[in-house]
Amino acid sequence: MNKIFDKIEEIAVEIDNLIKNGESGYSTSSNSTGDVQLKLDIQSDEIIEALLKDLPQIKAIISEEKEDILELNSSGKYTVCYDPLDGSSIVDYNLSVGSIFGIYESGLDGQSLIASVYIVYGPRVEMVKTIKGSKPEHYRMVNGKFELQKEVTLDSSGKLNAPGGTQKNWYPHHKALVESLFADGYRLRYSGGMVPDLHQVLLKGGGLFSYPGTTDKPKGKLRALFEVIPFALAFIEAGGEAIDDRGNSLLEFKPSHPHDTTPCFFGSKDEISRVKEAYSE
Numbered sequence: 001m002n003k004i005f006d007k008i009e010e011i012a013v014e015i016d017n018l019i020k021n022g023e024s025g026y027s028t029s030s031n032s033t034g035d036v037q038l039k040l041d042i043q044s045d046e047i048i049e050a051l052l053k054d055l056p057q058i059k060a061i062i063s064e065e066k067e068d069i070l071e072l073n074s075s076g077k078y079t080v081c082y083d084p085l086d087g088s089s090i091v092d093y094n095l096s097v098g099s100i101f102g103i104y105e106s107g108l109d110g111q112s113l114i115a116s117v118y119i120v121y122g123p124r125v126e127m128v129k130t131i132k133g134s135k136p137e138h139y140r141m142v143n144g145k146f147e148l149q150k151e152v153t154l155d156s157s158g159k160l161n162a163p164g165g166t167q168k169n170w171y172p173h174h175k176a177l178v179e180s181l182f183a184d185g186y187r188l189r190y191s192g193g194m195v196p197d198l199h200q201v202l203l204k205g206g207g208l209f210s211y212p213g214t215t216d217k218p219k220g221k222l223r224a225l226f227e228v229i230p231f232a233l234a235f236i237e238a239g240g241e242a243i244d245d246r247g248n249s250l251l252e253f254k255p256s257h258p259h260d261t262t263p264c265f266f267g268s269k270d271e272i273s274r275v276k277e278a279y280s281e
């Protein structure tokens with residue numbers, strides 16, 4: 001698996017360079033769920049496919065930007081699911097974005113995830129790598145090399161609130177939950193990019209990131225295999241929790257289709273217990 005981690009570090013350097021020097025704007029093509037793709041989306045996807053395809057450890061890869069699974073090495077052990085460039089709608093406005101990788105073994109569900117890595121492309125390039133059963137590790141890129149900063153631990157409660165989803169379509173119990181956090185002094189921290197938003201909650205000691213089911217999107221927006229489950233591992237191994245709108249751990253989630261989405265809540269234990277309470281009523 002270390003070979004996969006090494007390749008992901010190479011990918012981060014190349015995508016950071018692409019974001020800084022590449023073409024902005026939309027392409028003429030759309031991804032598997034009809035989203036018009038940014039040129040950066042397509043080029044990031046090509047970089048990842050090119051760098052992962054020759055690794056014999058990898059059985060298959062699945063991109064958030066493509067409908068189908070790309071089978072690579074029949075003797076390979078791992079399937080890598082990835083979101084090449086999350087935050088398409090904000091990168092051209094110079095906000096931080098990210099790449100997300102989930103490394104799955106012998107299945108495509110929460111229980112089969114054995115490691116995850118996400119990269120934040122912001123004022124600095126940072127990476128958080130989590131192996132099942134170990135604390136997440138926070139790295140910073142210095143002169144093109146990733147240097148370990150620290151192991152990540154979440155406090156039992158935090159002060160940040162990152163509420164996703166179109167507010168006019170929130171269910172009343174969710175609206176009440178979000179407002180109760182602000183009433184208790186939680187600070188709003190939401191950029192529209194889940195990678196930097198979750199990175200801040202994870203590294204700044206805690207709080208709550210939520211992307212609920214809404215009246216227009218009852219199953220939420222964020223994709224389980226590419227986005228949600230990889231972050232769930234980081235939050236849970238850091239001592240926090242990650243659940244769906246029924247209070248189930250997102251590491252129990254079994255998608256029926258690779259592009260399934262799910263409502264999701266990531267945070268410290270105290271904030272997640274408030275979610276469970278709000279959604280149990």
Ligand code: AFP
Nearest residue numbers: 086087088089090164165192193194
């Ligand atoms: P884009 O990749 O289309 O910018 O979507 C980003 C994202 O998947 C995730 O990073 C954000 O948390 C969420 O969508 C933002 O969605 P809203 O615009 O509905 O808040």
